[in-house]
Amino acid sequence: MDRVLIxxxxxxxxxxxxxxxxxxxxxxxxxxxxxxxAVIGPNGSGKTSxxxxxxxxxxxxxxxxxILERPASSWQRRDLARLVGVVTQREDxxxxxxxxxxxxxxxxxxxxxxxxxxxxDREAVARAMAQCDVLRxxxxxxxxxxxxxxxxxxxxxxxxxxxxxxVLDEPTAGLDLRYEMELFELVHRLVDRxxxxxxxVTHDVNLAARFAHRVLVLANGRAAAQGPPRxxxxxxxxxxxxxxxVVISAFEGAPQVxxxxxxxxxxxx
Amino acid sequence: xxxxxxxxxxxxxxxxxxxxxxxxxxxxLHSPIIxxxxxxxxxxxxVVGGSLGLAGASLQSLVRNPLADPFLLGLSGGASLxxxxxxxxxxxxxxxxxxxxxxGALVAMGLVFRLALAGGGELDxxxxxxxxxxxxxxxGAITTAIVSLADATELRNAYLWLWGGLSAASWQAVLxxxxxxxxxxxxxxxxxxxxxxxxxxxxxxxYLGADVGRVKLRVYLAASLLTAAAxxxxxxxxxxxxxxxxxxxxxxxxxxxxxxxxSFLAGGALLVAADTxxxxxxxxxxxxxxxxxxxxxxxxxxxxxxxxxxx
Amino acid sequence: MPVRATRIVSLAPSLTELVFALGGGNRLxxxxxxxxxxxxxxxxxxxxxxxxxxxxAIAARRPDLVLLYRSPLTETAARQLAGLSIPALILxxxxxxxxGRTARLLGPLVGDSLAGDSIGRIFDSIAASVPPxxxxxxxxxxxxxxxxxxxxGSYLTEVARLAGARNLFDDLSxxxxxxxxxxxxxxxxxxxxxxxxxGGDSVRILRxxxxxxxxxxxxxxxxxxxxxxxxxLPGTLFGRPxxxxxxxxxxxxxxxxxxx
Numbered sequence: 121m122d123r124v125l126i127x128x129x130x131x132x133x134x135x136x137x138x139x140x141x142x143x144x145x146x147x148x149x150x151x152x153x154x155x156x157x158a159v160i161g162p163n164g165s166g167k168t169s170x171x172x173x174x175x176x177x178x179x180x181x182x183x184x185x186x187i188l189e190r191p192a193s194s195w196q197r198r199d200l201a202r203l204v205g206v207v208t209q210r211e212d213x214x215x216x217x218x219x220x221x222x223x224x225x226x227x228x229x230x231x232x233x234x235x236x237x238x239x240x241d242r243e244a245v246a247r248a249m250a251q252c253d254v255l256r257x258x259x260x261x262x263x264x265x266x267x268x269x270x271x272x273x274x275x276x277x278x279x280x281x282x283x284x285x286x287v288l289d290e291p292t293a294g295l296d297l298r299y300e301m302e303l304f305e306l307v308h309r310l311v312d313r314x315x316x317x318x319x320x321v322t323h324d325v326n327l328a329a330r331f332a333h334r335v336l337v338l339a340n341g342r343a344a345a346q347g348p349p350r351x352x353x354x355x356x357x358x359x360x361x362x363x364x365x366v367v368i369s370a371f372e373g374a375p376q377v378x379x380x381x382x383x384x385x386x387x388x389x
Numbered sequence: 390x391x392x393x394x395x396x397x398x399x400x401x402x403x404x405x406x407x408x409x410x411x412x413x414x415x416x417x418l419h420s421p422i423i424x425x426x427x428x429x430x431x432x433x434x435x436v437v438g439g440s441l442g443l444a445g446a447s448l449q450s451l452v453r454n455p456l457a458d459p460f461l462l463g464l465s466g467g468a469s470l471x472x473x474x475x476x477x478x479x480x481x482x483x484x485x486x487x488x489x490x491x492x493g494a495l496v497a498m499g500l501v502f503r504l505a506l507a508g509g510g511e512l513d514x515x516x517x518x519x520x521x522x523x524x525x526x527x528x529g530a531i532t533t534a535i536v537s538l539a540d541a542t543e544l545r546n547a548y549l550w551l552w553g554g555l556s557a558a559s560w561q562a563v564l565x566x567x568x569x570x571x572x573x574x575x576x577x578x579x580x581x582x583x584x585x586x587x588x589x590x591x592x593x594x595x596y597l598g599a600d601v602g603r604v605k606l607r608v609y610l611a612a613s614l615l616t617a618a619a620x621x622x623x624x625x626x627x628x629x630x631x632x633x634x635x636x637x638x639x640x641x642x643x644x645x646x647x648x649x650x651x652s653f654l655a656g657g658a659l660l661v662a663a664d665t666x667x668x669x670x671x672x673x674x675x676x677x678x679x680x681x682x683x684x685x686x687x688x689x690x691x692x693x694x695x696x697x698x699x700x
Numbered sequence: 701m702p703v704r705a706t707r708i709v710s711l712a713p714s715l716t717e718l719v720f721a722l723g724g725g726n727r728l729x730x731x732x733x734x735x736x737x738x739x740x741x742x743x744x745x746x747x748x749x750x751x752x753x754x755x756x757a758i759a760a761r762r763p764d765l766v767l768l769y770r771s772p773l774t775e776t777a778a779r780q781l782a783g784l785s786i787p788a789l790i791l792x793x794x795x796x797x798x799x800g801r802t803a804r805l806l807g808p809l810v811g812d813s814l815a816g817d818s819i820g821r822i823f824d825s826i827a828a829s830v831p832p833x834x835x836x837x838x839x840x841x842x843x844x845x846x847x848x849x850x851x852x853g854s855y856l857t858e859v860a861r862l863a864g865a866r867n868l869f870d871d872l873s874x875x876x877x878x879x880x881x882x883x884x885x886x887x888x889x890x891x892x893x894x895x896x897x898x899g900g901d902s903v904r905i906l907r908x909x910x911x912x913x914x915x916x917x918x919x920x921x922x923x924x925x926x927x928x929x930x931x932x933l934p935g936t937l938f939g940r941p942x943x944x945x946x947x948x949x950x951x952x953x954x955x956x957x958x959x960x
Contacts, residue, residue: 177595201598208596214453214588215643225589228582229598235582235646281597411879412886425921426882483916486845549846549878556846556881559917673883674872675846 123152125189126203126285126317129174132183136169143169145341146183149319153284156311156318158328161338162362167321168209168289170338174319175204175287187285201229205278207271209289213262219273220258223249226280248279252306268299275306285317286310292324300324304331329353330374337361349374391640395654399435402658406431406665411672430558433622434664435657436566437555438629440574440619442656444612445630446637446649447577450584451608452514458631459616462521465627466528467497468620473532473547477539483557486550487621493528494617500524502609511602512609553624553679555664562622569618573611574653580608581645588643626679628686629656635693659685705765705809709747709758712769714793714940716741718803719767721819721943724810730761737899737936753777759784765809769793794875795855799823799941819943826862826946834866836956838931839889839924844913846878855941856895856933863952865891885921891959892924893931895938901947903955906930931955 127150134144144166151157159167172178174185176192185192187200195203205226213222226248227241249255252272262270271291278286286307292300308331310316322328328335329349337344337352339361345352353375355368365380407427408414417423444459451457459465471493475485504520505512536547583604586594595601616630637651663681670676709730710716716735719728725740730747747761748754752773758766758781766781766788768774778788791802800823807816838860840850850856851872860867868887869879894911910930919925937948 175596177592197595197600198598201596204596206593206596208590208593210590211593212453212590214450215455215638217643221642221644222589225585225597228586231582233579233582277597411883416886420886422882422885422921426885426918429918481912483845483912549843549848554846556878557916557918561917668880668882673869673879675878675880677846677878 123154124284124317125150125152127151127174127187127319128189129170129180129185130183132170132173132180132185134169134173134178134180142181142341144173144180147338147341147343148183149174149336149343149346151285151317151319153317154311154315155333156308156320156331157334157336158332159319159321159336159338160323160325160328161344165338165361166341167338169341171206171287171289171319171321175206176200198229201281201283203283204285204287205281205283206287207274207278207289207291209293211274217262218258219254219260219262219265220245220249222262222273223254223277223280226277229281244282245280248276251279251310252276266299268295268302271295271299271303272306275303279310283316285319288318288320288322290321290323292322292327300327307331325353325358326374326376329376330372353377395651399654399658402661402665403431403435406434406661409665409669411668425560426558429560429563430555430664431661432563433558433566434555434661436563436570437619437623437626437657438633438660439653439657440570440615441626441629441660442633442637442652442654443574443577443649444615444619445656446634446645446652447580447584447608447612448630449634450588450645451605451612452518453588453590454514454518455635456631457518458627459612459619460525460625460627460630461518462613462616463497463501463524463528464494464521464613464616465620465625466525466532467493467495467500468617469493469551469625470528470532470535471496472550472624473535476547476550477535487557487562490624491617491621494613494620497524497528498610498613498617512605514605517609549677550624551679552677553626553682554667554675554677555623556675557622566618566622570615573615576607576611577615578649580604580611581649584608584645584649585643624679626660626682628682628690629660632686632689632693633659636689639693639696704811705763707761707763708765708767708810709761709763710735710767711747711753711758711774712767712791712793712940713737714942715767715769715791715802715806716744717940717942717944718799718806718819719810722803722807722810722815723812724806727810729763730758737942755780755784759786765789767791767806793941794853796823796858796941796945797827799943799945800827803943822943822946826949829862831862832864832953834861834864835960836865836891837868837887837889838865838891838893839868839884839887840893840895841884841913842876842894844911844916844919847881847884848876848878849884851875851877856893856938859938859945859949859952860893862949863956865952865956881918881921885923888922889924891929891931891956892922893933895933895935898932898934899936900934901937901951902934903952904932905955905959906932931959 129149131146131148132144133142133146135142161167173180179193223245252275254272254276292303304327307318311318335349335352336346344361345357355366358366358377367378368375369378448459449455449457468490471489472486475489501520501524505516583599586597586599591601633652633656636655637648641647641651664678667676667678667681706727707729708727710719711732713735716731717737720738728744731741731744733746733749735741747757755777768778768788768790770790770792778790781788792798793802800820803816803819807813840856842848849869851874852870853873853875857867857870868889913919
């Protein structure tokens with residue numbers, strides 16, 4: 121399948137108003153269709169800020185952010201929403217909702233002002249829920265779902281937008297092992313079989329190493345390294361970025377990071 | 390199906406408002422009272438109540454607070470101040486009071502708006518709420534000062550107006566309101582989809598395609614204009630804007646495409662029913678309708694609170 | 701309670717007027733802003749508006765008698781004055797019968813029990829007199845939005861009855877009440893009667909300068925409003941029960957007879 125460059129941020133520098141230091145300094149990042157790019161780094165390294173700038177929500181002080189080769193800020197939000205589906209770190213449900221209702225919200229960018237529900241909408245919603253395996257949860261209240269189920273529902277909503285790029289900000293935070301694996305598998309499947317692009321901010325370095333095609337490591341607002349996991353995730357880099365001694369072990373061809381315990385300051389050969 | 394039942398209830402409430410009153414209807418069959426007093430009063434009550442219900446539903450989603458009431462935004466404070474000034478200065482003409490109340494509400498809206506924009510860029514809903522409370526309290530303090538310095542009859546009359554009433558209903562008033570209301574009503578109904586998204590939070594709404602800044606502005610202005618007109622026409626009638634959206638959600642769900650029109654109908658029916666009670670219960674005397682809506686509204690609210698805590 | 705008060709503060713216009721009628725005007729050392737009748741009263745220093753009495757201002761006049769109109773706020777003030785050893789009298793002064801009783805009570809205190817008795821007798825004879833048959837049907841309108849009328853508890857209802865008019869809302873026991881506009885229309889008064897701020901001695905049938913409610917569209921349903929049948933009563937004569945009330949009754953009766 122042809123690779124299309126969907127998202128590209130080049131040398132972006134950004135500082136929040138009133139902040140004392142830059143959140144991002146000269147960071148570049150790109151995502152093509154059919155690839156899963158993971159963004160990792162310590163807390164406060166600028167991961168969420170990168171998403172905001174790349175998606176045109178915040179203007180960069182320097183550098184450029186473009187979607188499909190047009191400046192990100194020039195996109196109408198509705199048009200952009202037909203292209204990019206975002207699962208944010210947090211959302212707040214003001215009033216109790218059911219699963220099907222919230223997934224339907226993903227059809228907003230495709231509907232007119234007086235938006236009625238058309239057959240195309242219903243099909244897109246059903247397909248999205250099937251892909252995320254939440255069809256059987258359709259009538260459940262959101263507050264009754266487990267963390268993992270809720271995240272899958274949110275991904276279904278993003279998929280209902282029929283996007284070409286999925287952006288996920290720490291989607292596995294607080295999820296246990298099973299739900300984490302399910303989620304990574306789901307995203308990988310969507311990238312692999314549907315040709316979606318995916319940009320995922322995650323704290324889980326090891327799963328990123330196993331599932332992502334490319335990894336971007338951020339530290340203090342700068343890009344410490346970028347490329348395939350095997351090349352990028354070295355002991356020196358990670359120990360420096362996370363300020364903690366680690367060893368690297370390979371599993372299924374992917375580097376796995378093992379943090380050392382505090383007493384041992386040196387690593388075995 | 391539900392809509393049919395509801396339209397039926399609304400029609401029944403309107404008919405009851407026309408048919409019931411201090412004088413039995415059989416005595417009035419050949420009198421202009423039915424057409425010139427009762428019908429415009431029922432219609433005015435429906436439009437005012439509907440405006441308050443609709444504004445309340447929109448505002449609760451805008452400020453992301455289920456306890457929001459159209460009057461939390463300082464509009465009632467401004468309107469009361471305007472009206473009391475009109476009474477205290479004996480401004481002439483039957484339209485002096487409504488116009489002064491409307492002007493007062495607009496001034497309050499402008500002040501709160503400025504406060505909420507201070508952060509630069511978009512409206513901050515939290516500041517809308519807090520600013521509204523502050524402006525309302527300030528206006529309320531000035532109002533009380535003026536009222537306490539006025540003479541006894543004016544004092545009492547000012548408070549009676551503040552409690553709200555539909556006694557000034559006439560065909561002229563209905564016409565003015567019906568010419569004015571459709572624009573803000575349509576703007577709010579058209580924002581249904583965006584309001585659905587806003588309930589997720591501003592960032593998710595933005596990523597789902599809502600033009601969040603514009604939506605907040607449109608909804609705030611339209612809801613405030615509707616509320617200002619409602620207050621000008623009928624004084625401060627509390628609880629309708631607070632309770633009706635919750636009733637709507639309980640019966641119709643949270644989708645604004647259904648919730649907003651339902652809130653309009655429910656608000657209209659509630660106010661007309663309250664006004665009928667206000668006219669009939671102590672006939673020939675009349676209770677201020679704001680008291681009846683509070684007396685009906687509070688038990689309803691308690692029921693809703695119990696339902697809320699079940700979640 | 702002094703046998704005779706020499707420094708009196710009056711906190712109600714009707715009581716001020718009564719004190720003057722009893723010949724005690726030169727003993728008045730304090731009045732409210734609303735006490736403007738008789739004209740001599742305006743020379744007496746003001747101690748407040750009387751609604752929520754300013755005890756300090758009253759005490760500053762060093763009175764030996766304070767006259768208060770009965771209301772919850774004045775009862776508090778009376779207690780505070782008692783705490784300062786200032787005698788206070790709370791008087792009910794709503795109805796015609798009260799005037800005679802109050803006159804007899806205040807007469808000796810103010811220095812002229814004869815005047816008090818004579819006023820008392822006048823009011824007794826009014827009370828005992830047979831009122832003329834009611835020929836006019838009236839409604840006293842105090843406010844237009846919401847519609848507030850004076851009911852059976854208002855002293856003006858008594859004045860009207862003595863003058864040959866029936867207050868159509870005398871079935872309501874309150875002094876004033878909010879009613880449905882509809883009820884006013886149905887009861888269909890011959891005259892809408894309003895008390896204004898003017899001075900003077902005559903009841904006017906308005907031919908111009910109609911009150912604001914005449915222009916309100918919803919009030920046109922009341923025939924008396926539509927046909928502009930308004931009576932204006934001067935506030936100085938009709939605003940409250942005073943020794944001049946018998947004259948008020950006579951004036952109103954003459955006006956009603958002339959209007960028929």
